[in-house]
Amino acid sequence: xxxxxxxxxxxxxxxxxxxxxxxxxxxxxxxxxxxxxxxxxxxxxxxxxxxxxxxxxxxxxxxxxxxxxxxxxxxxxxxxxxxxxxxxxxxxxxxxxxxxxxxxxxxxxxxxxxxxxxxxxxxxxxxxxxxxxxxxxxxxxxxxxxxxxxxxxxxxxxxxxxxxxxxxxxxxxxxxxxxxxxxxxxxxxxxxxxxxxxxxxxxxxxxxxxxxxxxxxxxxxxxxxxxxxxxxxxxxxxxxxxxxxxxxxxxxxxxxxxxxxxxxxxxxxxxxxxxxxxxxxxxxxxxxxxxxxxxxxxxxxxxxxxxxxxxxxxxxxxxxxxxxxxxxxxxxxxxxxxxxxxxxxxxxxxxxxxxxxxxxxxxxxxxxxxxxxxxxxxxxxxxxxxxxxxxxxxxxxxxxxxxxxxxxxxxxxxxxxxxxxxxxxxxxxxxxxxxxxxxxxxxxxxxxxxxxxxxxxxxxxxxxxxxxxxxxxxxxxxxxxxxxxxxxxxxxxxxxxxxxxxxxxxxxxxxxxxxxxxxxxxxxxxxxxx
Numbered sequence: 069x070x071x072x073x074x075x076x077x078x079x080x081x082x083x084x085x086x087x088x089x090x091x092x093x094x095x096x097x098x099x100x101x102x103x104x105x106x107x108x109x110x111x112x113x114x115x116x117x118x119x120x121x122x123x124x125x126x127x128x129x130x131x132x133x134x135x136x137x138x139x140x141x142x143x144x145x146x147x148x149x150x151x152x153x154x155x156x157x158x159x160x161x162x163x164x165x166x167x168x169x170x171x172x173x174x175x176x177x178x179x180x181x182x183x184x185x186x187x188x189x190x191x192x193x194x195x196x197x198x199x200x201x202x203x204x205x206x207x208x209x210x211x212x213x214x215x216x217x218x219x220x221x222x223x224x225x226x227x228x229x230x231x232x233x234x235x236x237x238x239x240x241x242x243x244x245x246x247x248x249x250x251x252x253x254x255x256x257x258x259x260x261x262x263x264x265x266x267x268x269x270x271x272x273x274x275x276x277x278x279x280x281x282x283x284x285x286x287x288x289x290x291x292x293x294x295x296x297x298x299x300x301x302x303x304x305x306x307x308x309x310x311x312x313x314x315x316x317x318x319x320x321x322x323x324x325x326x327x328x329x330x331x332x333x334x335x336x337x338x339x340x341x342x343x344x345x346x347x348x349x350x351x352x353x354x355x356x357x358x359x360x361x362x363x364x365x366x367x368x369x370x371x372x373x374x375x376x377x378x379x380x381x382x383x384x385x386x387x388x389x390x391x392x393x394x395x396x397x398x399x400x401x402x403x404x405x406x407x408x409x410x411x412x413x414x415x416x417x418x419x420x421x422x423x424x425x426x427x428x429x430x431x432x433x434x435x436x437x438x439x440x441x442x443x444x445x446x447x448x449x450x451x452x453x454x455x456x457x458x459x460x461x462x463x464x465x466x467x468x469x470x471x472x473x474x475x476x477x478x479x480x481x482x483x484x485x486x487x488x489x490x491x492x493x494x495x496x497x498x499x500x501x502x503x504x505x506x507x508x509x510x511x512x513x514x515x516x517x518x519x520x521x522x523x524x525x526x527x528x529x530x531x532x533x534x535x536x537x538x539x540x541x542x543x544x545x546x547x548x549x550x551x552x553x554x555x556x557x558x559x560x561x562x563x564x565x566x567x568x569x570x571x572x573x574x575x576x577x578x579x580x581x582x583x584x585x586x587x588x589x590x591x592x593x594x595x596x597x598x
Contacts, residue, residue: 071339072356075326076367079288085210086288086371091301092216093293093330098199099189101218105145109152111185112178116159127151142266142299150262153178166508166577175257183256186218187441188570199224201365208371210287212246215300217253222246233258284308288324296329296344306346325353334359440468440476444583447477448562458485466490475499477584479591501550501588504581512543519544520552528553528561542578549582555589562586
C-alpha cells in the first residue's frame, strides 16, 4: 500500500478537490471541548445526578435491552439521548437545575445546556502549529461535512465556507460549503440528540445522501476525527455503499475513501487497506493510523486550492452585461475588481434596486447575526462594531429578549436614545440588582452575609481564588457583585476572568448575571430611563 505522500500526490494529479468529514476527535484534540458523545451525555447527567457515570450505564443497559442489541448501535445511542433529555428537562422544570423556562423559550433545556457548554471553549496553545497547518486547508476542501455541534471549524478553520445547518440540499453549488449534519450550538433547536431527532434527520437526509454518493464517486473523501467504531459513520458508509450498483463506482469508492484514525501508540503513520462489514455490506477504504497529525496536514496543505471566486466572477460578468445593456445612461455601475488575489470574495456585495430603497450601511446588515453573548461581551470589552442605527440595534435586543430571556444587558444601548422604547426593554430596564438573583443564589445569601461578616475586606479576586466549593463560590461572586463590590472592582474582575468564570461550574449563567450587574452599575440612570 502506498504511503501518505503517494496518496496526496495522486489526489493532486486527479485534479479533484477532496470532501472532508470531521468528527468530535478534532474538537477534542484542538480545543477544550474534550467530549465525545458518551462524555457529553455524562457531563449533562452530572447536573442532576451525583454519580453520573452510574446513571449513564443504567441508561445504556436499558437501551441495549430495548433494542435487543449486544453492541452500541446508532439506535442505542439515540435512545440514551432521549432518556437523558427527559430526565434533564424534568430536573429543570422541578427547579433542581437553574435554567430559564420562560414561555418565549420553547427549545429543550438540555439542548440549550449543550449549546452553552460547547460554546465556552478555548484553543489548545500547545497544538498551535498543527492548527496553523489545519487552517491552510480552508481553500483546499471542496465541501466540509461535520457531525460536531460546536463552532470550532467555522470560527477558526473554514472561515470562508458557507455554514449550512442540518441536512439540506446543497444550495446550488457544493463549492465552499460547511454542512453541519447534526446541528449547531448557534441554533440549539437544530441539535440532533434523541431517537426522535435522528428519525427526523433520517427522513430529511435521503437527498443529502444521494448528493454525497455523487460527490464520493467523483472526489476523494477524507474522514478526520472519527473512529471506525463510530455508529453514525458506519451507518453513513452503509447507506452510501447500499446505493452503489456498478463495479466502477464501487472501485472508485474503494480508491477514494481515506479514513484517518488516531492511535496514540502509533509512533509512525501506518497506511493500509481496511475492510469492514457493516449491515451485511463490505466497506473497503484506505486507513491511515497515526498519533501526530503534522505529517498528514503538511501533505494535505500541498493540495491545490479551490479556483478562487469562480462563481463571483461569473456573477460579475452577468451583472455587468445586464447593467450596460439595459438603460445604461440611467444606471450607476460599480466596477468589481479584476484583481482576483486582491480579496477573498466575502467582501463582495451585489445589490439590485433603487438607491433610495437600499438598506442602512452594510455594517448594520450584520445585526441579524448578533446573539445575546455578543451583547454580554460588549458590556465588558466594548468591542461591538459601531452601527449607524441605534433603533436597529435595539430591535435586535427586543428579538433576543422575546426568544431567549427576559433579562439582557440593555442600559448601555438605551443611553442617549430618545425614541420609543419597546415594552420588553422597559421591563428589563426597570429591574434592580436583587432581580438578577435566582433561587439558588438567594439560598446562599445568609451564608454570604456570614462569610462577609468574617471577611469584611475580601475582594472578588480573593473569593475566586479561595477553596470555597465551586457552586457556592460562583454564587458568592454574584452576591459580591450585586451588593458589595464597587463598579471598578467588578469591571476589573470581569475583564481578567471573563473566560475563566464559566469553568467554575461549567455554565455561563453567573458570568452573565455579573455582567448584567456591571451594566446596571455603569449605565443605568437614576430614574431608570435612558
